[in-house]
Amino acid sequence: MTAAGLRPLYAGAALAAIGAAILFAMSPLAVICFGVIGWMLRRALAPLDPVERVPIGAVLIAGVLVRAAGVFALFLSTPWTPLQFNVLFGDGQFAIHRSLWILNILRGIPISPWDRVLVYLGIGDVGYHYALALLQALVGPAPYGIPMVNVTVFTAFAVLVHRLVRSAFGAIAAAVALVIVLFWPTMIVWSISPIKEAPQFLLGMLAVAGTIRCMRATERRERVAQALIVLAACVALSAMRTGGLIIAAGGIAIGLLARAVTRRTATAAVVLAVGLVVAVGLATRPWVQARVMRETSLALVRHLGHVHSGGIYYRAADQRFYTGGAEAPWSMTPVEGGRFLLRSAAFFLLAPLPWHVASNSGLLFVPEHLTWLALVGFAIAGIPAALRRDPLVTLVCLGYIVMGLAAIAANGGNVGTLVRHRDMVVPFVAVLASVGFVRVLSHATS
Structure with missing residues (x-):
């Protein structure tokens, strides 16, 4: 290719670099999230054959772009006054505020007495808010970076759903399940908000997928690793919402018990009679x-x-x-x-x-x-x-x-x-x- 032919490529690369620099200056966390999403999509698509890789990649990228556009729309609609940011729900606003109050306390920055009461009052998603405070201690205040973290987390969840369904029920069913979870309207809303739903989706699916892999692992090391993943997911769920842990642990226990019972018809009949x-x-x-x-x-x-x-x-x-x-x-x-x-x-x-x-x-x-x-x-x-x-x-x-x-x-x-x-x-x-x-x-x- 001639030097003249390379000029558009150089110009495009320069514009992309300038855009990335501007975005990084506005929200370092958002740039980091896009990098993680790109790495994650590459890993997710690598095992697929080319015929399947193109449509699945298009669906995943479309899901990410829809969510990124939603976060950007929230940013553009923010009132341009000091200390203002835009969210879809009061729970999200409280999550950002409380995490910043926690961060200020850790740094010795004075906050109002009422804000201090709200920090230590046992209401809301305390564990999730402390996690947000830790994240912002590393990258700085990020009212729009945190929604992008949730977008990243939700994308990981969607990839996990696709892998689970593909291994169990085939490529077509996996594609259908992926489209459903990526474009379910309220899931889009939850995943662009600084609330705990996106992490809960991922942790619940990690617990389920880890259980399946643990039950089917042939090596002891893999079985232990998957069991630790399930345990970590359940512990994290308990820190976010007790009901989330009950649903995940109870659902997995019911499924495993039902599978053990239904392996043989006679066993199922005996267990059913005894249960009644x-x-x-x-x-x-x-x-x-x-x-x-x-x-x-x-x-x-x-x-x-x-x-x-x-x-x-x-x-x-x-x-x-x-x-x-x-x-x-x-x-x-x-x-x-x-x-x-x-x-x-x-x-x-x-x-x-x-x-x-x-x-x-x-x-x-x-x-x-x-x-x-x-x-x-x-x-x-x-x-x-x-x-x-x-x-x-x-x-x-x-x-x-x-x-x-x-x-x-x-x-x-x-x-x-x-x-x-x-x-x-x-x-x-x-x-x-x-x-x-x-x-x-x-x-x-x-």
Whole structure:
């Protein structure tokens, strides 16, 4: 190539270097994140054959660019006043502020008495906020760099989903699952916000994938390494949200137990019969009944708190509990408790219902909600095929979904909060739905 032909390349390289320098001056952490994402995508795409590498690479890059554009849009919409930054949620704003207060305390910089109270008050995501403070101690205040860290973390999660599904159910199902998790609308929102959802997605998937690899490892060293990854992911989840640890650990335990039981039909029948006898025996014990009613009443108290907190809400309990005052939940009967739990499970799947959408902002939930219902349908259709292809992965995903339903359904009442918490199990529904989609597609084209 002649010198004249090289000039456009030199000019492009110079402009790219200038742009990177400007971006680094504005947010060093963002530049570091782009470098990590590039390295990660290269590693993720390397094992794929060229026919698969191009579309999967395009999907991953598109997911990153959509999120980077969202973070940049937040930056451009920031009021140009001192100490201002823009976020999508109050939780994100509090996360940035609290992490900076923690950092100021560590550096001996005075803060207001009320800010100091909020630092040490045991509310919010304390472990996550201390992690943000540590990160900013290394790179400086980064209200827009932290969302890019979440974008990086979420991209790692998406790569992990693709690898897990590809090894278990094939390349087409893996591509479908990747598209779902990368472009699920609310997941895009969570992943560009300085909140803990993106790390939770990654830690939950690390725990599941690590468990699968540990169970299938042939060498002791690999088995120990994967077990340590699972342990570290669970410890990190417990520092962020107790419910996240319960869902992950409980879901994995259910999946492993179900796999052990279902290896032989006779064993499954015996365990099922014994389980029914034990369950009936426990259900007749007064202390068990009292404990169940107490936990159900506590869940109802939390539900009522969500209902009365404003926003779009739903009512899963009998009407008397919404007008009976603070003592009403503690007079709940077993029949009322059963109705409350069943309705809560139904709302977990079906909310928001049409009459819940009473505002223009509520309409934003409708397209995703219709997609969610379709996703559940495809997941149900995909379970038989998934069990035939990879019973262990299927049962662990089902266990995660069941634990998510048990931990989330009865403790909510606000549609926005429900959607945010329900998204914790969406990736595992997506894994099964991808198998269902491929199955339906193959039947339609055959």
